[in-house]
Amino acid sequence: MTTETRKPQESHQTLWDISVPGRSGVRLPESDVPVQPMPDAALLREELPLPELSELDVVRHFTRLSQKNFSIDTNFYPLGSCTMKYNPKINDMVASTPGFSGIHPLQPEETVQGALELMSNLQDMLQEITGMPASTLAPLAGAHGELSGVLMIRAFHEQNGNPERKVMLIPDSAHGTNPASASMAGFDVVTVPSDDQGNMDLKALEAVANDKLGGLMITLPSTLGLFDPGIVEVCEIVHEAGGLVYGDGANMNALLGRVKLNDLGFDVVHLNLHKTTSTPHGGGGPGAGPICVGDKLTPFMPSPVVERDSEGGVESFKLVSPPNTIGTLSAGHGNFGVLVRSYAYLRALGAGGIRQASGDAVLNANYLLKRLEHLYYLPYDRICMHEVVFSGRWQKAQGVKALDVSKRLIDYGVHPPTMYFPLIVEEALMIEPTETESKETLDAFVDVMIAIAQESGQTPEVLTEAPHNTPVGRLDEARASRQPDVRYRA
Amino acid sequence: MSEHPSDLRYTKEHEWVRIGDDGTATIGITFFAQDQLGDVVYLVLPKVGSSIEKDSKMGEVESVKSISDLFVPVSGEVLEINKDAIDHPERINEAPHDAGWLIKVKISNETELEQLMSSNEYDQAIAS
Numbered sequence: 001m002t003t004e005t006r007k008p009q010e011s012h013q014t015l016w017d018i019s020v021p022g023r024s025g026v027r028l029p030e031s032d033v034p035v036q037p038m039p040d041a042a043l044l045r046e047e048l049p050l051p052e053l054s055e056l057d058v059v060r061h062f063t064r065l066s067q068k069n070f071s072i073d074t075n076f077y078p079l080g081s082c083t084m085k086y087n088p089k090i091n092d093m094v095a096s097t098p099g100f101s102g103i104h105p106l107q108p109e110e111t112v113q114g115a116l117e118l119m120s121n122l123q124d125m126l127q128e129i130t131g132m133p134a135s136t137l138a139p140l141a142g143a144h145g146e147l148s149g150v151l152m153i154r155a156f157h158e159q160n161g162n163p164e165r166k167v168m169l170i171p172d173s174a175h176g177t178n179p180a181s182a183s184m185a186g187f188d189v190v191t192v193p194s195d196d197q198g199n200m201d202l203k204a205l206e207a208v209a210n211d212k213l214g215g216l217m218i219t220l221p222s223t224l225g226l227f228d229p230g231i232v233e234v235c236e237i238v239h240e241a242g243g244l245v246y247g248d249g250a251n252m253n254a255l256l257g258r259v260k261l262n263d264l265g266f267d268v269v270h271l272n273l274h275k276t277t278s279t280p281h282g283g284g285g286p287g288a289g290p291i292c293v294g295d296k297l298t299p300f301m302p303s304p305v306v307e308r309d310s311e312g313g314v315e316s317f318k319l320v321s322p323p324n325t326i327g328t329l330s331a332g333h334g335n336f337g338v339l340v341r342s343y344a345y346l347r348a349l350g351a352g353g354i355r356q357a358s359g360d361a362v363l364n365a366n367y368l369l370k371r372l373e374h375l376y377y378l379p380y381d382r383i384c385m386h387e388v389v390f391s392g393r394w395q396k397a398q399g400v401k402a403l404d405v406s407k408r409l410i411d412y413g414v415h416p417p418t419m420y421f422p423l424i425v426e427e428a429l430m431i432e433p434t435e436t437e438s439k440e441t442l443d444a445f446v447d448v449m450i451a452i453a454q455e456s457g458q459t460p461e462v463l464t465e466a467p468h469n470t471p472v473g474r475l476d477e478a479r480a481s482r483q484p485d486v487r488y489r490a
Numbered sequence: 491m492s493e494h495p496s497d498l499r500y501t502k503e504h505e506w507v508r509i510g511d512d513g514t515a516t517i518g519i520t521f522f523a524q525d526q527l528g529d530v531v532y533l534v535l536p537k538v539g540s541s542i543e544k545d546s547k548m549g550e551v552e553s554v555k556s557i558s559d560l561f562v563p564v565s566g567e568v569l570e571i572n573k574d575a576i577d578h579p580e581r582i583n584e585a586p587h588d589a590g591w592l593i594k595v596k597i598s599n600e601t602e603l604e605q606l607m608s609s610n611e612y613d614q615a616i617a618s
Contacts, residue, residue: 426526
């Protein structure tokens, strides 16, 4: 690995840099109507500096840009809490089938029975995985599922005559979306600390579990990548106080086919299909965050829910609204293309396959833990689940931050892990290898992390000035936030 | 060597308080806090003239890493906020105990000052 800076080449140029006056990629036919002057008032602005280019200029420019894309299809992508597993191409093939890709959300139900059957089957599978008796595919993303879940908890308390139950407990290790969702649903957020093992502090939980309690939002395994052995007790404490338990399923990749969340005491859980069931994500979506729901909350589920009707020996499917529904979350029936991919994934793997997937995901994370724990500080020294959280505190003593380690990883062709999260770990580096990576890839990553640890001690400036091999070097993220200037001026 | 001046008082939430000659309190976040946060990019401060109560949330500080709540170290009335720091949040990283101050407060309950930590106590608290 060299550290020389690559010179900006033509690939670095913008469309305006390669623009030539008068050049054009299309030839319009001569107008057969008289030219009409544009009234001045209709002009939004005087000049519009569009680049002038040939078709070949444009094709080369965008092809070059596309080759710069960094993705799971090109490189190792151990982004913690994001489950960047490989997205099997057969999922896309199935979703591209005209019967799925060509239908419209407003088509009459009788003309899309196959699509509804797929959704119904997917609901059944997610219920089997979580052990929950009901589900809806309506939420479009993880945080959307969270919002639906806490709105349902709110509706439950209001219907039971307990509108004063407005406190939502959230562990200090939680995803930031949890307090945001609870707050949007009208709850007051109270933080529950973790103990020195990274588990929920049960005494602290008991102290705040009172008659104002609406519920608890908890991620299992936690964002520290740890399975909380007190989880059943946690759910019991919340239930005894009259609250309900929301499970954030972001880390479900550790539990697939192993643990039924319903058995642990969860009342509602969302699943990130774009993480756990291998549909593409990154760059903002699209995702799917179906919720699986226990008996208490079933009447409040968002609409629609797909219902199977076997009357008269003929199966048919329809979209229904639960009796006390919190309402519709979006136009249409969720991100249908994502649901098809997810269904294809679960059918391809089967029950045994998903169980192996979670096992391998946990094995891979623990392999990295064992091979790197002598070089990177491990704040919670115990077996992890599908991801391992290191701290860069040993490197920080050498003048190197977690940010610098991450930037250097880019030079070695590895996507940086999640940094500075969870917030309760100093200089956090959260690494999630996923089950789809081979031992060879993991070993190559370990070699890179060993090299970076050595650089941190010997040549820290190589890290603090990284990345060196990218089209642009270290960006000034602070200035970008302080003085955002998002308009390009030719 | 401590980065935390001995003439300031400190909270476990990483705020500092300086008592001026006129008895008003100047409040900011500590060197340790800004070091943990990284580059500060945005500040939310209470309004001038508002009453703030000890231990309640008075604002937010956003860095490239995270958003953290600011807590009131001593109750009182907000006399002034640091407009320069709002326009230039980098002041907090450059000089957390001086040019990077956040608000000035007319103290309503002097006995609250006794609950604050000395620089030695604060250094011990963050070392543990």
